[in-house]
Structures are given as structure tokens and as C-alpha cells.
Amino acid sequence: MEPAPTPASALVLDPASRAKASELLGRFLDDYELSLAQRAIVPDVDRAALAQLLAEPFPDRGVGVEGFFADLDERILPNSTTIAHPRFLAYVQGPPNGIGAYAEAIAATLNQNCNFWQLSPAASVIERAVVHWLAGLFDLGDDAGGILTSGGSAATKDAITVALADRRPEYRERGLQAGLAPLVLYTSEEAHRCVDKAAAILGIGLDNVRRIPTDEAFRMRLDLLADAIAADRASGREPFCVVATSGTVTSGSIDPITEIADLCEAEGLWLHVDGAYGALFVLADSTRATLAQCSRADSIALDPHKMLFAPIEAGALVVRDAAKLRAAFAFSSSYLTVEEDDLMVDFMDYGPQLSRGFKALKVWAALRTFGVDAFRTTAQRCLDLAAHMGDRVETEPSLELMNPVTLTAVCLRMPRRSDAEHTEILAQLQAEGTALLGPARLAGRAGIRACVTNHRTTYEDIDQIVDRLAELAKP
Ligand SMILES: *Cc1c(COP(=O)(O)O)cnc(C)c1O
Numbered sequence: 001m002e003p004a005p006t007p008a009s010a011l012v013l014d015p016a017s018r019a020k021a022s023e024l025l026g027r028f029l030d031d032y033e034l035s036l037a038q039r040a041i042v043p044d045v046d047r048a049a050l051a052q053l054l055a056e057p058f059p060d061r062g063v064g065v066e067g068f069f070a071d072l073d074e075r076i077l078p079n080s081t082t083i084a085h086p087r088f089l090a091y092v093q094g095p096p097n098g099i100g101a102y103a104e105a106i107a108a109t110l111n112q113n114c115n116f117w118q119l120s121p122a123a124s125v126i127e128r129a130v131v132h133w134l135a136g137l138f139d140l141g142d143d144a145g146g147i148l149t150s151g152g153s154a155a156t157k158d159a160i161t162v163a164l165a166d167r168r169p170e171y172r173e174r175g176l177q178a179g180l181a182p183l184v185l186y187t188s189e190e191a192h193r194c195v196d197k198a199a200a201i202l203g204i205g206l207d208n209v210r211r212i213p214t215d216e217a218f219r220m221r222l223d224l225l226a227d228a229i230a231a232d233r234a235s236g237r238e239p240f241c242v243v244a245t246s247g248t249v250t251s252g253s254i255d256p257i258t259e260i261a262d263l264c265e266a267e268g269l270w271l272h273v274d275g276a277y278g279a280l281f282v283l284a285d286s287t288r289a290t291l292a293q294c295s296r297a298d299s300i301a302l303d304p305h306k307m308l309f310a311p312i313e314a315g316a317l318v319v320r321d322a323a324k325l326r327a328a329f330a331f332s333s334s335y336l337t338v339e340e341d342d343l344m345v346d347f348m349d350y351g352p353q354l355s356r357g358f359k360a361l362k363v364w365a366a367l368r369t370f371g372v373d374a375f376r377t378t379a380q381r382c383l384d385l386a387a388h389m390g391d392r393v394e395t396e397p398s399l400e401l402m403n404p405v406t407l408t409a410v411c412l413r414m415p416r417r418s419d420a421e422h423t424e425i426l427a428q429l430q431a432e433g434t435a436l437l438g439p440a441r442l443a444g445r446a447g448i449r450a451c452v453t454n455h456r457t458t459y460e461d462i463d464q465i466v467d468r469l470a471e472l473a474k475p
Contacts, residue, residue, distance in 0.1 A: 017065045024069040029101055032077075036095075036456070039082040041436045049075045086456040087465060090438035092249060092277045092409075094453045097309040099369045103362035104311055114356040117344030124344050127360035133367070134302055135318040137282050138295040145322025147350040148304075148359045151315035152276025153194035155301035156243065158317050158329075158351055160185070160198045162299060163241040163270035165328035176203045181238040186210045186228060188220035188255060190248040192274055208237070217404050218253035218442065220244060222260065229267055241270040246294050247278015250440055250449065252407030254278060254290055261296030273297040276315070277453075278407050280307035283372075284379035287407065298324075306453050307379055310362045317351075325350050378455045382408045385462055386452045392466040398473035399466075402442050408452040411440040414473035419446040425472050435465045 008014075013021060053075055063071075082088065084095030112120035114127060127148055135144040149155045165171045170178055185204055187195045189211045199209045210228045212220050229239045242264050244255040257273060264271040273279065273294050279302055282291035294300050297320070304314040319325045330349035348354050367375070390405035393412045402411035414422065422439070426448060429435050440449035450465065 013065065021065045021069075024065065025105075028069070028072065033084075033098075036082060036084050037086055039085060040433060041082050041085045041088050042430050043079050043081065045079050046075075050079055084456060085436070086454065086458060086461050087435040088454060089450040089452060089457065089465070090436045092303075092306055092451050092453050094306050094309045095456055096311040097366045097370065097455070099365050100309070100311040100362050103365035106365075107358040107361045110358060110361075112358045114358055114360070115348040115354050116346040117341065120358065121344060123358045123360060124347065126358075126364045127347060128345050130304075130360045130363045130367075131316065131318060134304075134316050138279070138292070138297070138300060138318070140295060140300075140318060140320050143321050143323065144318060145325060145345075145350065146316060146318035147325070147347055148363070149315040149317055149351065150313040151305065152192070152274065152301045152303040153197065153315075155276070155303075155315045155317035156192075156194050156272065156274055157198035157201060158325075159272040159299040159301060159319070160195075160202055160204070160241060160243070161352075162319060162324050162328040163272060164202065164204075166270060166324050167238075167240045181236055182208050183240045184208045184210060184232045184237045185241045185243065186212055186225055186239065186269075187243040188212050188214050188245060188248070190214050190218050190220075190250060190253060191243060191245050192249050192276065194276075195243045195274065214253070217406075218248060218251045220255040220260065222256055222263065225260065226263060229263075229269075239267060239269055241272060243272045243274055244297075245278075246273050246275045246291055247281065247407050249277055250409065250442060251403035251411055252278060252405070252409035252451075253403070254293075254406055257293035257296060261293075270299070271297045273300045275300045276303040277306060280304075281379050281383065281407055283307070283376045284383055285376070286380060286383055304363045307382075308363060308366060308375060309378070309455055310359075310366065314359050314363055322350070382452045382454070382457075385457055385459065386410055386450075388459060389450060389452070389462045389466060392463070393469075396466065396470040396473070398470050402440065402445065402447045410450045410452075411442055411447045412450075412469070413445060413447040414469075416473060416475055422446050422448055425469075428472070429465075429468065434468045435461075437465070 083093060112123040114120045114123050117124040131146040135146055183204060185199055185208060196206055196209060200206055212225045212228060215221055232239050242260055244257050244260045246254045246257060261271050275294055279291055279294050279300055281287040299317060299319040302316040304310040304316055305312045326349050329351055347356060386405050386408035389410045390401055393399045393401045398414060400413045400415050402413055426437055426439060429437060438449045440447040
């Protein structure tokens with residue numbers, strides 16, 4: 001009798017299923033990309049289908065590749081937001097670039113563990129190349145380094161961790177329990193919530209976060225920052241860190257980073273710049289000089305999943321002195337020790353994670369595939385589109401521009417409409433398919449916010465949106 005063939009793993013696809021999966025995936029990627037502009041930006045969610053997704057027990061015998069792709073077509077896709085729609089202008093949310101999906105599939109296939117280099121030699125070098133390119137955009141110097149993170153929030157949390165470790169040599173052993181003076185962190189009223197979240201998570205406490213008021217252009221007031229630092233010192237507290245923002249999330253304002261850096265230097269404070277939204281506009285001609293100020297920072301949070309249009313998640317932390325990042329995060333352990341190699345970096349020593357995916361591939365792939373110029377012109381085009389929108393809003397008598405359009409965020413009000421009506425109009429724009437815009441609150445007033453972090457948006461899209469807004473704003 002023939003011996004029974006050794007059973008293949010239950011978890012590989014047979015050749016026919018592989019062929020089917022390739023075909024269905026290829027078709028899905030093409031169809032989706034080509035139908036973006038026709039799709040509903042926000043789906044009319046089929047609650048019954050979604051409830052069923054929750055309720056359905058997983059099958060003991062699988063539905064197979066075709067069953068899975070049927071789920072995708074019938075239940076997942078119709079209930080997914082079209083983030084890449086050309087008139088998706090809410091939040092700070094870019095559509096992925098064209099190579100992103102392919103790079104993600106390749107990264108999953110290679111499944112490198114970017115914790116120490118032996119598990120990911122090429123990936124480790126690629127991550128280092130991406131980090132060095134990012135740090136180089138800001139001339140952070142030869143000692144600079146960094147790591148890719150899940151996003152800007154994680155990068156800011158990790159940066160504040162480094163600032164704590166740098167300030168308190170005993171931080172690792174005693175945490176913030178050493179009975180010393182409370183450490184105080186400064187940021188602006190327009191800063192992203194991730195700063196508060198980091199302070200809460202790291203045990204600094206929100207009571208020790210000073211939210212410095214902003215000027216008429218929503219930039220941190222330097223005089224009030226200096227006053228707050230002096231007041232905290234006078235009351236026995238210990239200022240340790242300023243988080244400035246280059247591109248606040250509501251209005252795109254850029255804090256006076258050079259002046260803040262001078263003050264931090266004089267006061268011995270760590271300067272972290274939250275550049276998750278705005279710092280990568282250093283790529284565009286018109287904003288390069290302004291954002292080059294970030295080069296004064298000790299650390300910068302960046303978001304390749306915003307202005308480099310990497311598929312989510314891809315954030316980055318770059319620091320002027322990579323040794324400080326390492327000092328905060330490296331732990332030796334006997335079972336993870338590998339040979340030193342100058343070319344390679346053990347990224348587990350530069351952040352809180354051990355197992356780490358090959359996020360760098362999608363960033364690197366896009367820079368290689370499209371070239372850096374493509375990102376420069378795209379950043380400039382987003383700025384130009386936003387400037388165009390700002391100009392149009394200013395000339396519409398029924399609309400009022402709420403912010404100087406520094407980057408790509410455009411906030412506007414309808415002076416004849418109440419706060420509640422602004423909310424209704426946002427819902428109407430969404431329901432009728434005109435655009436997804438977001439709410440804004442600036443200087444205590446409610447408004448509507450559009451943010452052009454979208455490489456697919458055209459001038460026609462912007463005109464269509466402004467025309468409709470002007471119509472809805474009329475009495
Ligand atoms: C997007 C953003 C963040 C948060 O970044 P995530 O990648 O969503 O974690 C922080 N700060 C600013 C200014 C942002 O625009």
C-alpha cells in the first residue's frame with residue numbers, strides 16, 4: 001500500500017487557491033483604485049450586515065479563499081469609509097500612495113521581525129535609511145537617529161519618555177516616585193491631544209501640563225511660555241520639556257520654534273516638536289524655510305502616513321542624539337543578544353516594542369518608486385490647493401475664513417448660521433456626497449475645517465466644495 005502523503009500544513013493555500021487569491025486580490029486592488037471617486041465617501045452603513053459580522057461564529061471548516069473575498073465584497077467594502085476619495089478632507093488623513101498596498105503585501109510575506117538585525121538584516125538597514133533621510137530633512141546632525149512608530153502619538157510619547165530619562169538619570173529605577181520636584185511640561189492650547197495622553201500615560205499628570213495660550217494666528221505665545229516656566233520654578237516645580245507644534249491640527253499654525261528653542265536652551269529644557277501633520281512640508285519649496293526651524297529640536301515626531309501617504313500605520317520619531325533614545329529604551333537580555341555589526345541596528349533598543357513589523361518598506365518603496373521629487377511636488381500642490389480654497393472662501397461674501405492658511409488646513413464659518421447649523425451642514429455635505437469635512441473650534445467659535453492632505457484632490461474638487469458651502473451659507 002502507498003503511504004499516505006504527508007499532510008501539508010492546514011494553513012497554506014493549495015496551488016488552485018493561490019491562483020484564485022492572486023486573481024481576486026489583483027482585481028480588488030484595481031477595481032478599488034479605479035472606482036474611488038465614484039464611491040460614497042462615508043458609507044451608508046448596513047447595520048444588519050455588520051451586526052451579523054459580530055454575531056457569526058467562526059466556522060470550524062473554513063469558507064476558503066473565494067468565501068473570504070466574498071466577505072470583502074459583500075460586507076467589508078460596502079461598510080468601509082473611502083479614505084482615499086478626492087474630497088475626503090477631514091482630519092489630517094491622506095490616501096495611501098500607489099505602491100503602498102503592494103509594499104504591505106511584500107512586508108507581510110517576508111514577515112521580518114525588526115527587533116534585532118539578525119531577524120531582519122535588509123529591513124534593519126532600510127529602516128535606518130528611512131530614519132536617516134527623515135532626520136536629514138531637518139539637518140539633525142551626525143549623531144541623529146530614530147525609529148518608525150505606529151504614528152505621531154506614539155512618537156511623541158516616546159520622545160517625552162526620552163526627555164524624562166534624560167532629565168532624571170534615576171528615571172528607569174525609580175520612575176517618577178523619587179520624591180523629587182514635580183516635572184512640568186509645556187505645550188500650547190492648540191497642541192494635539194496626544195501630548196496630554198502621553199503626559200497622562202507616563203505619569204507626569206495633566207496637572208503638570210501647561211497649555212500656553214496662543215496669539216491671533218494660533219501660535220504659542222513665547223512671553224506666556226517664559227512666564228509659566230518662571231512661575232513653576234518659583235513654586236518649586238521642575239520644568240523639563242516643551243512640546244512645540246509645527247502644524248497644529250486645527251489651523252496648521254506653526255509655533256515660533258526658533259525662539260522657543262532659544263528659550264529651551266537658556267532654561268535647559270528638552271524641545272520636542274510635534275511635526276506629525278506639518279513638519280514634512282519641509283519638502284515643499286514655499287514652506288521649506290519655515291519648517292527648517294524644526295532643526296533646533298531635540299526630537300521631532302513625524303507621520304509618514306500623512307504627507308508621505310504611506311498606508312496606516314507609519315509614524316516616526318527622530319532625535320538629535322540617538323544615544324539618548326537608546327539610553328531610554330535599551331534593555332539587555334541574555335536570550336536576545338546578537339553580534340554587533342556597525343551596519344545594522346537593533347531597533348528593539350530604540351523604542352518600547354520587541355516584535356516589530358517591516359513598516360519601513362512601504363516608506364522606502366514609495367521613495368524609490370516615485371522619487372523624492374514626487375513628494376516635493378505633492379506637498380506643494382496640497383499647499384497650493386489649500387491656498388486656493390482660502391482665497392475662494394475669502395472672496396465669498398457668505399463665508400468667513402477663520403485662520404491664516406499656513407499649511408493645508410482651511411477653517412471657515414458661515415456667519416449667518418448657528419453652531420448647530422454648522423454641524424448639520426457637515427452632515428449634509430457628507431450625505432449628499434459633496435465632501436467629508438470636519439468640525440473646527442478656533443478662538444471659541446465653531447466652524448468647518450477642510451484639510452488638504454490628499455494627493456488625489458483637484459482644483460475642481462475644491463471649487464465644487466466651496467461653491468456648495470457658499471450656497472448653503474446663504475440665508
Ligand atoms: C495626526 C497628528 C497627531 C497624531 O498622530 P497619529 O499618527 O494619529 O498618532 C499628533 N499631532 C498632530 C499635530 C497630528 O496632526
